[in-house]
Amino acid sequence: PEAPLDQKIALAFPGLAAPARRGLATLADDWVGLVRLAEIARNEGPSEGLGQIAGVSGVGPVAARALALFFRETHNRAMVDALVAELDRIEDAEKPKSDTAVAGKTVVFTGALERFTRDEAKARAESLGAKVSGSVSKKTDYLVAGPGAGSKMAEAQKHGVQVLTEDEWLALIGG
Structure with a gap:
């Protein structure tokens, strides 16, 4: 199963706050869509695309511009694509048991x-x-x-x- 978009965003941008990651994840259906939105924002400069990213709670215009500039660099896109490929191999962690003698202790x-x-x-x-x-x-x-x-x-x-x-x-x- 493919990793959720907000998890991919967290891996690519570890300094981005969780509310901003979740907000960005709502802008696109998948990673490719988010990259496309960032590329449009980068290419158009101040535009609807950049405004859409900047409008996400916790992102703002400075972070939106940084996101757009990040995707301008071919090596950054390649690195993120490689990280995303690894995410598809991650399995969900086993949840701790709650019915043991030491649960909650x-x-x-x-x-x-x-x-x-x-x-x-x-x-x-x-x-x-x-x-x-x-x-x-x-x-x-x-x-x-x-x-x-x-x-x-x-x-x-x-x-x-x-x-x-x-x-x-x-x-x-x-x-």
């Missing part, structure tokens, strides 16, 4: 984890709907502590946060 990992890397632990927790934090607060639900847990352990005890070993964490999340 805040988890902090500390110490030398032995059963998994910190990145693996974070990815697994997030896939189960948990929020992973780097620091302990009174809003933390679980502290998963490996050997050598220090100040985070003290903070967890101070705030009454439930402390789990790696094995207890795995039992809670079902392995």
